[in-house]
Amino acid sequence: xxxxxxxxxxxxxxxxxxxxxxxxxxxxxxxxxxxxxxxxxxxxxxxxxxxxxxxxxxxxxxxxxxxxxxxxxxxxxxxxxxxxxxxxxxxxxxxxxxxxxxxxxxxxxxxxxxxxxxxxxxxxxxxxxxxxxxxxxxxxxxxxxxxxxxxxxxxxxxxxxxxxxxxxxxxxxxxxxxxxxxxxxxxxxxxxxxxxxxxxxxxxxxxxxxxxxxxxxxxxxxxxxxxxxxxxxxxxxxxxxxxxxxxxxxxxxxxxxxxxxxxxxxxxxxxxxxxxxxxxxxxxxxxxxxxxxxxxxxxxxxxxxxxxxxxxxxxxxxxxxxxxxxxxxxxxxxxxxxxxxxxxxxxxxxxxxxxxxxxxxxxxxxxxxxxxxxxxxxxxxxxxxxxxxxxxxxxxxxxxxxxxxxxxxxxxxxxxxxxxxxxxxxxxxxxxxxxxxxxxxxxxxxxxxxxxxxxxxxxxxxxxxxxxxxxxxxxxxxxxxxxxxxxxxxxxxxxxxxxxxxxxxxxxxxxxxxxxxxxxxxxxxxxxxxxxxxxxxxxxxxxxxxxxxxxxxxxxxxxxxxxxxxxxxxxxxxxxxxxxxxxxxxxxxxxxxxxxxxxxxxxxxxxxxxxxxxxxxxxxxxxxxxxxxxxxxxxxxxxxxxxxxxxxxxxxxxxxxxxxxxxxxxxxxxxxxxxxxxxxxxxxxxxxxxxxxxxxxxxxxxxxxxxxxxxxxxxxxxxxxxxxxxxxxxxxxxxxxxxxxxxxxxxxxxxxxxxxxxxxxxxxxxxxxxxxxxxxxxxxxxxxxxxxxxxxxxxxxxxxxxxxxxxxxxxxxxxxxxxxxxxxxxxxxxxxxxxxxxxxxxxxx
DNA sequence: CCTTAGGATGTTTTT
DNA sequence: CATCCTAAGG
Ligand SMILES: Nc1ncnc2c1ncn2[C@@H]1O[C@H](COP(=O)(O)OP(=O)(O)OP(=O)(O)O)[C@@H](O)[C@H]1O
Numbered sequence: 001x002x003x004x005x006x007x008x009x010x011x012x013x014x015x016x017x018x019x020x021x022x023x024x025x026x027x028x029x030x031x032x033x034x035x036x037x038x039x040x041x042x043x044x045x046x047x048x049x050x051x052x053x054x055x056x057x058x059x060x061x062x063x064x065x066x067x068x069x070x071x072x073x074x075x076x077x078x079x080x081x082x083x084x085x086x087x088x089x090x091x092x093x094x095x096x097x098x099x100x101x102x103x104x105x106x107x108x109x110x111x112x113x114x115x116x117x118x119x120x121x122x123x124x125x126x127x128x129x130x131x132x133x134x135x136x137x138x139x140x141x142x143x144x145x146x147x148x149x150x151x152x153x154x155x156x157x158x159x160x161x162x163x164x165x166x167x168x169x170x171x172x173x174x175x176x177x178x179x180x181x182x183x184x185x186x187x188x189x190x191x192x193x194x195x196x197x198x199x200x201x202x203x204x205x206x207x208x209x210x211x212x213x214x215x216x217x218x219x220x221x222x223x224x225x226x227x228x229x230x231x232x233x234x235x236x237x238x239x240x241x242x243x244x245x246x247x248x249x250x251x252x253x254x255x256x257x258x259x260x261x262x263x264x265x266x267x268x269x270x271x272x273x274x275x276x277x278x279x280x281x282x283x284x285x286x287x288x289x290x291x292x293x294x295x296x297x298x299x300x301x302x303x304x305x306x307x308x309x310x311x312x313x314x315x316x317x318x319x320x321x322x323x324x325x326x327x328x329x330x331x332x333x334x335x336x337x338x339x340x341x342x343x344x345x346x347x348x349x350x351x352x353x354x355x356x357x358x359x360x361x362x363x364x365x366x367x368x369x370x371x372x373x374x375x376x377x378x379x380x381x382x383x384x385x386x387x388x389x390x391x392x393x394x395x396x397x398x399x400x401x402x403x404x405x406x407x408x409x410x411x412x413x414x415x416x417x418x419x420x421x422x423x424x425x426x427x428x429x430x431x432x433x434x435x436x437x438x439x440x441x442x443x444x445x446x447x448x449x450x451x452x453x454x455x456x457x458x459x460x461x462x463x464x465x466x467x468x469x470x471x472x473x474x475x476x477x478x479x480x481x482x483x484x485x486x487x488x489x490x491x492x493x494x495x496x497x498x499x500x501x502x503x504x505x506x507x508x509x510x511x512x513x514x515x516x517x518x519x520x521x522x523x524x525x526x527x528x529x530x531x532x533x534x535x536x537x538x539x540x541x542x543x544x545x546x547x548x549x550x551x552x553x554x555x556x557x558x559x560x561x562x563x564x565x566x567x568x569x570x571x572x573x574x575x576x577x578x579x580x581x582x583x584x585x586x587x588x589x590x591x592x593x594x595x596x597x598x599x600x601x602x603x604x605x606x607x608x609x610x611x612x613x614x615x616x617x618x619x620x621x622x623x624x625x626x627x628x629x630x631x632x633x634x635x636x637x638x639x640x641x642x643x644x645x646x647x648x649x650x651x652x653x654x655x656x657x658x659x660x661x662x663x664x665x666x667x668x669x670x671x672x673x674x675x676x677x678x679x680x681x682x683x684x685x686x687x688x689x690x691x692x693x694x695x696x697x698x699x700x701x702x703x704x705x706x707x708x709x710x711x712x713x714x715x716x717x718x719x720x721x722x723x724x725x726x727x728x729x730x731x732x733x734x735x736x737x738x739x740x741x742x743x744x745x746x747x748x749x750x751x752x753x754x755x756x757x758x759x760x761x762x763x764x765x766x767x768x769x770x771x772x773x774x775x776x777x778x779x780x781x782x783x784x785x786x787x788x789x790x791x792x793x794x795x796x797x798x799x800x801x802x803x804x805x806x807x808x809x810x811x812x813x814x815x816x817x818x819x820x821x822x823x824x825x826x827x828x829x830x831x832x833x834x835x836x837x838x839x840x841x842x843x844x845x
Numbered sequence: 846c847c848t849t850a851g852g853a854t855g856t857t858t859t860t
Numbered sequence: 861c862a863t864c865c866t867a868a869g870g
Contacts, residue, residue, distance in 0.1 A: 060860090061860085062860095087860075088860080089860055090860095113860095114859085190859090190860055191860095193860085194860095254858075255858080255859075255860090257857080257858060257859085258858080258859060258860075353857070353858075354856080354857050354858075355857085355858085356856080356857090376858095376859085379859085410846095413846090413847080415846065415847090416846090417846045417847075418846080419846075420846090455846095456846090552860070554859075554860060555859085556859095570857090570858065570859095571858080572857095572858050572859070573858090573859090591857090592857095594856095594857050594858085595857095596856090596857070597857085606858095610858080632856095633855085633856080
C-alpha cells in the first residue's frame with residue numbers, strides 16, 4: 001500500500017494504526033472520518049494480516065456501503081469483496097436468513113414497511129374493536145416502535161404501564177396482537193430486524209460466539225445516529241475481542257425521531273473501558289467562510305463535546321442569504337441560479353427540510369428545463385405498482401404473508417371482495433391449531449371445500465393455479481429452497497414480467513389511463529432491471545433474498561451520480577454527502593426549524609444540528625434562501641427568516657431581507673409602510689400551539705416578532721442593495737418567471753433518459769398523474785406529450801430501431817392495443833422489452 | 846361486489 | 861391541499 005502519510009494526516013494515520021481495542025474517532029464534519037474507516041480496513045488486511053472476512057464495517061446507507069467496498073477494493077484488490085460492509089439492517093437480514101428458524105420463523109420471512117405495518121394495525125384495531133378516533137394507528141405504531149427500541153416485549157410493556165392509563169392498556173393489547181399477526185405472517189418489521197438479531201444472540205450463545213469470532217474487527221460509521229438496539233448489537237458482537245472502532249460527530253446526530261441515542265457516542269468511553277479517543281480537527285471539505293458559518297450556528301448548542309475544526313481553504317466565496325417574497329419566487333430564483341451559475345448540475349444540490357418543498361422546485365426545474373433528480377418523497381418501493389408486484393412475489397416466496405395476499409388477491413379485479421375474504425378468514429381461524437396456522441393462501445386452495453362457489457370460487461382456484469405454476473418454475477430453476485434442476489430455465493425477471501403480463505395486472509394498469517400506465521410500467525421495468533442486477537451478483541439467487549434486499553433499499557441508494565443532474569433532497573438525505581455548491585432553501589422559522597421543534601429545547605438543538613449538517617455539505621459555495629410567504633396546508637403563512645440565519649454573524653454572510661409585513665397588510669399588498677422588525681428571539685409560544693392555519697393568530701404573533709428585530713436586519717445589511725423596499729424586487733426574480741414556460745419541453749427530453757430512474761418518473765405518476773384535472777402548474781406539454789396514440793408508426797416488424805435508453809434493437813411485433821400500440825423489441829444490449837409506442841419514442845434507423 | 850362521492854383528517858425528518 | 865376512509869348507489 002502507498003504510504004499512509006501521503007493520504008492521511010497525522011491523526012488520521014493514528015486512527016488507522018490503532019487497530020486493537022476500542023477506539024472512538026470524534027470529529028467534526030468533513031474531517032475525513034469516513035476516509036479513516038476505508039483506510040483502516042485496508043490497513044488491517046494489508047498490514048496486520050487480518051482476514052477480510054473477519055472485518056465488519058457498518059455504514060449508514062447501502063450506497064455508502066457500496067462506495068466503501070469499492071474504495072477498499074481499489075486499495076487491496078479483490079479480497080475486499082470478502083469484507084462485510086453493510087448497514088445494520090442489511091447485516092441483520094443476512095444473519096437472520098441463516099438463523100431465524102431458531103426463533104420460530106422461516107428464512108423466507110417478509111419484511112413489512114410502514115405501509116404494511118399500518119395495514120396490520122388496521123386489522124388489529126378491527127379485531128380489538130378500537131375506534132380510530134380515540135387512538136391513532138400511527139400513534140400506536142410509534143409507541144410500539146419505541147417500546148421495541150427499549151427492548152420491551154408486549155408482556156413487559158404491559159407490566160410497566162404506569163397505573164391504569166386506558167390508552168396505554170389498549171396499546172399494550174395492540175402490541176400483543178400486532179406481534180402475533182406478524183409472527184403468523186412470518187413477517188418482521190424494520191425494528192424487528194435489529195431486535196430479533198439481538199434476541200437470537202441472547203437465546204443462542206453459540207450463534208453469538210460464531211459471529212464474535214467471525215467479526216474480530218468491527219467498524220461503525222455515523223455512530224452518533226445509532227439507536228439502543230444497534231448499540232446492543234455492537235456491544236455483543238464486540239464483546240469478545242473488543243476491537244471496535246466507531247467514528248462520528250455528536251453535532252451531526254439528526255435521527256433522534258427514529259430512536260437514535262446521542263448517549264451512545266457521548267459515553268462510548270464508559271461503555272468500552274479503556275477506549276482511546278482520537279479527534280480530527282482539519283476539515284478538508286469546505287472553504288473557511290462556509291466552515292465559519294457552520295461553527296457559528298452549532299456554537300449555539302449546549303452540552304457538546306468540544307471539537308476544533310479548521311481548514312486550509314482560506315477565504316472562498318461569500319456565503320449568502322436572501323429572502324424572497326413568495327415561495328415561488330424563491331424556487332424560481334434558485335433554479336435560475338442553478339442553471340446560470342456556470343457549474344455543472346451534477347455539482348449542485350438543493351436541500352430542504354421537508355419533502356413537500358420539493359414540489360415548487362420541481363415545477364421550476366421543469367419550466368426552465370433543468371435536469372434534476374429528487375431523492376425521497378414517496379419511496380420507490382412504496383409505489384403502488386411496485387408494492388403490488390412485490391406482493392405477488394411475497395406470496396410466492398412466503399405464503400404465510402396474509403398482508404400480501406389480501407393486497408393482491410383482488411388486483412386485478414377478480415370479483416373477490418370482503419365477503420369472500422371473510423369466509424377465508426373464518427376458515428383459516430377455525431382450522432388453525434397451535435402447531436399449524438392456516439394461512440389465507442392455504443384457505444384459498446380449499447375454496448371448494450369451504451363452500452365458496454360461483455365466480456369467486458373459480459377465480460380463487462385460478463389464482464392458486466397461477467401461483468403454483470410460478471412456484472414450480474421457480475423451484476425447478478432453484479429460486480426457492482430446493483436445488484436447481486435447470487438454473488437457466490427461469491429467472492426473477494421473467495417472473496416479474498409474467499406477473500405483469502399473465503395475471504391481468506398489466507392490463508388493469510393500462511385502463512387507468514396512458515400517462516399513469518406508462519409511469520407504472522416504467523417503474524416495473526426498473527424493478528425488473530433491479531432483479532437482473534441482483535441475479536448477476538448473487539452466487540445462488542433466491543427469490544426471498546431478493547425480496548429482502550429490495551425491502552431495505554432507501555431512497556438515497558438510488559441516487560444517480562453519473563448523470564448531470566441537480567440533486568434535490570431533504571437535509572436528512574444529504575448526510576455524509578458533499579457538493580461544490582449547496583442551496584439551503586426554505587430557511588424560515590416554522591419550517592426550519594419546524595414549528596414543532598421550537599418549544600422543545602432538545603428538538604431545537606437537533607434542528608440546529610441538521611442545519612450544521614446542511615451547511616457543511618458545501619465545498620465551495622453556499623446559498624441560503626427563504627420566502628416571506630408560503631403556502632402551508634392550503635393557506636398562506638407569513639414567515640420570518642430562520643433563527644439560524646440570525647445566528648450567523650453578519651460579517652460571515654451577506655444577508656438580504658425584506659421588511660416584515662405590517663399587521664393589516666395582505667401578503668401581496670404593498671409592504672413598505674409597516675416595516676416593523678422581528679428577529680432574534682423567537683420565543684417559545686409563537687408556533688407553540690400552532691394548530692392548523694389559525695391565520696389571524698399566527699399573523700398577530702408574527703407581528704410581535706416583527707416589532708423587535710428588523711432594525712438589526714436593516715442596519716446590518718446596509719451593504720446589500722436595498723434590503724428595504726425589496727418586496728417588489730422579490731418580484732423581479734419572478735420577472736423571468738413567465739418566460740420560463742417556453743415550450744419545447746417534452747417528456748422525452750429527459751423523462752426517459754437516466755433521469756427516468758428517479759424523481760420525475762415516479763412523481764408524475766403519484767402526484768401529478770391524477771392531477772390532470774387541475775392544472776397544477778405543470779406545463780401542458782408535460783401532461784400530454786407522449787400520451788396520444790400515434791396514428792401510425794414509422795417502423796414495422798423487422799425494422800431496426802433505437803431507444804433512448806436501451807439502444808439498438810429489432811422490432812419483433814406490434815400489437816394494436818386499445819389505447820396504444822404495444823411494441824416488442826429485441827435489443828442488442830437489454831434483451832427483449834415490451835413497450836408502448838407513444839411512449840418509447842423509438843426511432844427507425 | 847364494485848364504483849364514486851363526499852367528508853373528515855392531518856404533516857417534519859426514514860431504515 | 862391531499863390523502864385516506866366511509867357510506868351510499870349501481
Ligand atoms: N487527509 C486528507 N487529505 C485530503 N483530503 C481529505 C483527507 N481526509 C479527507 N479528505 C477529503 O475530505 C472530504 C471529507 O471526508 P469524509 O467524507 O471522510 O469526512 P467525514 O468526516 O466522514 O465527513 P462527515 O462527517 O461530513 O460525514 C472528502 O472529500 C475527503 O476526500
